[in-house]
Every structure is written in C-alpha cells, then in structure tokens.
Amino acid sequence: MExxxxxxxxxxxxxxxxxxxxxxxxxxxxxxxxxxxSRSHQFGWEAEDAVDYAREQIAALLEAEDKEIIFTSGATExxxxxxxxxxxxxxxxxxHIITAETEHKAILDTCKHLEKMGAEITYLKVxxxxxxxxxxxxxxxxxxxxxxxxxxxxxxxxxxxxxREIALICEKHGVLFHSDATxxxxxxxxxxxxxxxxxxxxxxxxxxxxxxxGALYVSRKNPRVKVTAQMDGGGHERGMRSGTLNVPGIVGxxxxxxxxxxxxxxxxxxxRRLRDKLEQALTQLEETKVNGNxxxxxPHVTNISFKHVEGEGLMMTFNQNIAVSSGSACTSAxxxxxxxxxxxxxxxxxxxxxxxxSLGRFTTEEEVDYAIKAVTExxxxxxxxxxxxxxxxxxxxxxxxxxxxx
Amino acid sequence: MAYSTKVLDHFKNPRNVxxxxxxxxxxxxxxxxxxxxxDVMRLQIEVDEETGVIRDAKFKTFGCGSAIxxxxxxxxxxxxxxxxxxxxxxxxxxxxxxxxxxxKIHCSVLAEDAIKAAIKDYQTKNGIAAEAKVEAATA
Numbered sequence: 001m002e003x004x005x006x007x008x009x010x011x012x013x014x015x016x017x018x019x020x021x022x023x024x025x026x027x028x029x030x031x032x033x034x035x036x037x038s039r040s041h042q043f044g045w046e047a048e049d050a051v052d053y054a055r056e057q058i059a060a061l062l063e064a065e066d067k068e069i070i071f072t073s074g075a076t077e078x079x080x081x082x083x084x085x086x087x088x089x090x091x092x093x094x095x096h097i098i099t100a101e102t103e104h105k106a107i108l109d110t111c112k113h114l115e116k117m118g119a120e121i122t123y124l125k126v127x128x129x130x131x132x133x134x135x136x137x138x139x140x141x142x143x144x145x146x147x148x149x150x151x152x153x154x155x156x157x158x159x160x161x162x163x164r165e166i167a168l169i170c171e172k173h174g175v176l177f178h179s180d181a182t183x184x185x186x187x188x189x190x191x192x193x194x195x196x197x198x199x200x201x202x203x204x205x206x207x208x209x210x211x212x213x214g215a216l217y218v219s220r221k222n223p224r225v226k227v228t229a230q231m232d233g234g235g236h237e238r239g240m241r242s243g244t245l246n247v248p249g250i251v252g253x254x255x256x257x258x259x260x261x262x263x264x265x266x267x268x269x270x271x272r273r274l275r276d277k278l279e280q281a282l283t284q285l286e287e288t289k290v291n292g293n294x295x296x297x298x299p300h301v302t303n304i305s306f307k308h309v310e311g312e313g314l315m316m317t318f319n320q321n322i323a324v325s326s327g328s329a330c331t332s333a334x335x336x337x338x339x340x341x342x343x344x345x346x347x348x349x350x351x352x353x354x355x356x357x358s359l360g361r362f363t364t365e366e367e368v369d370y371a372i373k374a375v376t377e378x379x380x381x382x383x384x385x386x387x388x389x390x391x392x393x394x395x396x397x398x399x400x401x402x403x404x405x406x
Numbered sequence: 407m408a409y410s411t412k413v414l415d416h417f418k419n420p421r422n423v424x425x426x427x428x429x430x431x432x433x434x435x436x437x438x439x440x441x442x443x444x445d446v447m448r449l450q451i452e453v454d455e456e457t458g459v460i461r462d463a464k465f466k467t468f469g470c471g472s473a474i475x476x477x478x479x480x481x482x483x484x485x486x487x488x489x490x491x492x493x494x495x496x497x498x499x500x501x502x503x504x505x506x507x508x509x510k511i512h513c514s515v516l517a518e519d520a521i522k523a524a525i526k527d528y529q530t531k532n533g534i535a536a537e538a539k540v541e542a543a544t545a
Binding site: 308309311312313316328337347349352384385386387388389398401403 | 445
C-alpha cells in the first residue's frame with residue numbers, strides 16, 4: 001500500500017477540533033486569561049462575558065434558555081451529575097431508575113454505584129435493531145420510579161432511540177427523563193424542550209470542540225428540575241457544579257455549537273452520502289452484516305460485522321493508514337467483545353468480527369474511496385488466513401463443532 | 407499499544423499458511439480456541455515416518471495480530487524438530503521471541519495448545535500415545 005496521510009474514521013471516539021474553534025479559544029489562554037468568578041476586575045468580567053456568550057451559543061443550538069446549561073468537565077461528569085444528582089434530590093419520591101443495557105459505561109457504572117447506595121435499577125434489554133422496547137419501558141415504571149435515562153444515539157452503532165415516544169411515556173407517568181446525548185448533539189437536531197427531555201448530557205469533543213469540557217442541560221420550567229451537586233466548593237453553575245470554569249474550553253465549546261447549528265444539515269447530508277457509499281461497497285463482500293436499525297441511525301456511522309474475520313486482526317491490516325474501532329475487545333484485559341452488540345443479540349463471534357466506521361466533518365470522499373479499497377483487501381487477506389472461513393466455505397456447520405472455550 | 411516489529415513481520419508475511427491433508431496417517435491436526443472467544447487456531451504437522459521428524463507444518467488462524475504471529479512462528483519452529491523436541495516448546499518462548507505484552511500472552515498459550523493438540527492427534531492416529539502410557543505405567 002502506498003504511504004499516505006492517516007485517515008481518521010473514528011469520530012465517535014473524538015472529533016478533531018475545528019480550526020475556527022481553536023482560533024476562538026486562543027485569546028483566553030493569553031491576554032484574556034481571567035477567572036470567570038473574579039467579580040472585581042476587567043480580567044474577570046471579560047472571562048465571565050465570554051462564558052455567558054458561549055452559554056448562549058450552546059443554548060441556541062438546543063433552543064434552550066442559557067440558564068439551563070450547566071458546564072462540566074465532559075459527558076461522563078454530566079451523566080454522573082444527572083443520575084446521582086437526581087437520585088439524591090428526589091430521594092423522598094423514590095429510588096428506582098430505568099436505563100438500558102446498551103448505554104455508555106458512564107451511565108452503567110454510575111447506576112452500579114447508585115445500587116450500592118440503595119437505588120433500584122432496571123436495565124432494559126434492547127431489540128435486535130438496538131432500539132428499546134417502548135412497552136417494556138412503560139411496564140417497568142412503578143410508583144418509586146424517579147428517572148428514565150436513555151441515550152439519544154448509541155456510540156457503537158449510531159442507533160437513535162425513539163426519544164419523543166419515551167418522553168411521552170415519562171410525561172404520562174410523571175417521571176423525569178434524562179438522555180446521554182453525547183453522540184447526537186451538534187450532528188442532528190437535539191431540542192430537549194420540544195422532545196420532552198428534562199436533563200441532557202453532552203460534550204464538546206464529539207462536536208469539533210476541545211476535550212475536557214461538557215454540559216448538562218437541566219430544565220428550568222415545566223418541570224423545574226434540580227440536581228444535588230456532586231462537587232462542593234464555591235457554588236458555581238447555580239450551585240449545581242462548583243469549580244473554576246474552564247474558560248478557553250467553554251469558549252471553544254460555544255464556537256463549536258455555533259458552527260454545528262449553522263452547518264449541521266449540510267454536514268449530515270454529505271456524511272450520509274459518504275457513509276452510504278462506504279457501507280454499500282463493504283457489504284458487497286460476502287457474509288457481512290450491518291448492525292443496528294438502519295432507518296433510525298446517525299448519518300455518519302456504520303457498524304459492520306465481517307463474518308469469520310476477527311476485528312482486531314482486520315484492523316491491523318490497515319491501521320497504518322486508517323483509524324477505526326472494533327467490537328472485539330481483544331486489546332482490553334477482559335477479552336469480552338462489545339456488550340452493546342452482544343446486548344443486541346449478536347453472537348460473541350459476530351461481535352468479535354465487527355468494525356465501527358464513524359465519519360466526520362473533515363472526512364473526504366477520496367478517503368472513503370481509499371478505505372473501501374483497503375478494508376476490502378484486509379477482509380480478503382484475513383479470510384485467507386481464517387480456518388473458520390475455510391470451514392464455512394467447505395460447508396462445515398460451525399455450530400456443530402465442539403469448541404474448546406478458553 | 408504498538409505491535410513489535412516481529413509481530414508485524416509475521417502478520418504481514420505469515421509463514422506456512424495453508425492446509426495439509428488431515429486424513430493422512432502422518433499428519434496431525436490441532437484445532438484450538440473458539441469463535442466466541444475471538445481466537446481459533448488450526449495447526450498441522452506432517453511427520454516423516456522413518457525419522458519421526460516434523461517435515462512440514464501449516465496453520466490458519468482466526469484472531470488478532472498476535473495470535474496470527476504466534477501460530478506463524480510456531481510452524482517455523484516445528485519444522486525439522488522431533489516430536490519430543492516439539493513438545494518442549496513453551497508458550498513463554500513465543501512471548502519472548504515476539505515481545506508479546508501481558509494482554510497477549512493468551513495468544514502464545516493458544517499456540518502451545520495447538521502444537522500439543524497436533525502432536526497428540528498424530529500420536530493417537532499412530533497408536534503412539536497409548537504405547538507411551540503403557541511404558542509410563544510399567545516404569
């Protein structure tokens with residue numbers, strides 16, 4: 001393979017900063033270095049103005065009020081604050097929280113922690129297409145239920161949950177609705193008030209902003225939601241999140257939101273076309289499967305299983321040139337394949353054989369064309385090496401073999 | 407985590423990929439691992455019946471780069487060895503040669519298992535294992 005620039009198709013892990021974002025941030029590292037909480041001098045006022053402006057830019061993207069945006073260090077903190085904060089604040093009403101098995105670890109691990117604190121958690125299974133079953137969700141609600149937390153779009157498959165329908169169920173039963181919208185905000189319309197979401201987590205670095213800054217949307221009216229602060233000291237962010245604000249990061253976050261609002265539609269259409277091109281070309285290969293509901297999915301993501309090829313090995317055939325993620329967790333100590341794919345009923349073997357491609361604002365058609373070629377060659381190479389591909393081709397029923405699990 | 411040069415070399419230019427006739431009396435086949443675990447190795451040896459030396463070895467592996475490299479290296483090492491010598495190949499020799507990190511040690515274990523399974527298959531086919539056991543029992 002010819003030497004070329006490394007192609008980045010892992011935008012669900014993190015996006016590069018848009019240069020316009022970085023340009024907006026730079027002055028806040030130098031001459032405008034003030035602390036937004038310094039009320040007594042020009043440096044502080046300037047920083048506070050910058051934070052206020054960024055808050056407005058982000059609120060505009062969500063069609064929310066600026067006071068409904070609470071800055072955090074990222075989506076993991078936002079998810080922690082939402083779940084733990086609601087659990088503490090609404091303890092008198094109940095202790096039951098409903099979520100789904102395919103949520104991000106920032107939700108699942110927080111729920112595990114809350115279980116130790118006396119919470120009762122229902123982990124909904126998802127259907128084969130990755131969507132939650134609305135009837136099951138409604139049936140899980142009981143008098144002690146205080147919160148439903150369902151992600152907007154899945155990080156591994158891009159599958160978009162039926163947000164409006166879930167919100168209606170929550171409204172009907174008087175239960176708060178939180179969404180981890182990390183993968184959706186800035187890429188598709190995410191309007192919490194219009195949909196009926198009361199708390200929403202998101203982060204800058206998935207929408208061409210910097211790492212280390214995120215936000216939690218907290219509804220201020222109908223209903224007015226409050227969360228108990230999880231970090232004490234100073235009472236910043238309306239008392240919900242203390243700590244000196246990351247001013248340059250917040251400025252960048254604001255700029256990223258402004259750009260997303262202006263360019264979202266165009267970006268999404270362009271990426272949908274490129275994603276479809278990639279997906280259609282790669283599924284021309286024999287024995288491939290696209291994971292997740294293709295009609296309710298983020299425009300820039302495709303997750304494909306290449307049967308009888310192990311994902312990490314496949315990545316190794318092209319990772320000098322292309323960066324993607326695999327559902328095979330062979331690199332982690334656990335050796336467990338993706339729980340998201342397994343939760344959708346994919347066998348462990350197919351989960352090990354999956355690759356996630358996530359395109360972004362800076363992905364070009366030429367890069368997609370190159371990826372099609374390189375991945376196709378990689379799959380063919382790995383299948384030549386694969387004993388189970390050979391057996392499949394020879395008509396051996398792989399399910400009848402007694403494998404020695406190790 | 408970056409791969410070692412040796413792993414990359416075996417991955418890009420795997421040695422002895424292929425298949426031997428598993429029904430031949432002088433061929434031993436070891437199939438270890440499971441698709442659900444993300445690793446399956448098939449390692450085969452062809453033994454010279456006159457000398458008892460491994461004349462040829464072939465493999466195919468479904469797995470990550472380290473698994474492919476481990477089995478590729480194993481086939482290289484097996485050729486020209488007697489069965490007794492082959493039995494002494496230890497997974498830690500593979501770890502050392504390929505500079506495998508701790509999370510990839512299981513790949514070398516699987517390769518050792520595949521070698522032993524192939525030898526055992528050959529011995530079973532040729533009634534050698536049974537004799538060895540009898541000797542051990544009378545000794």
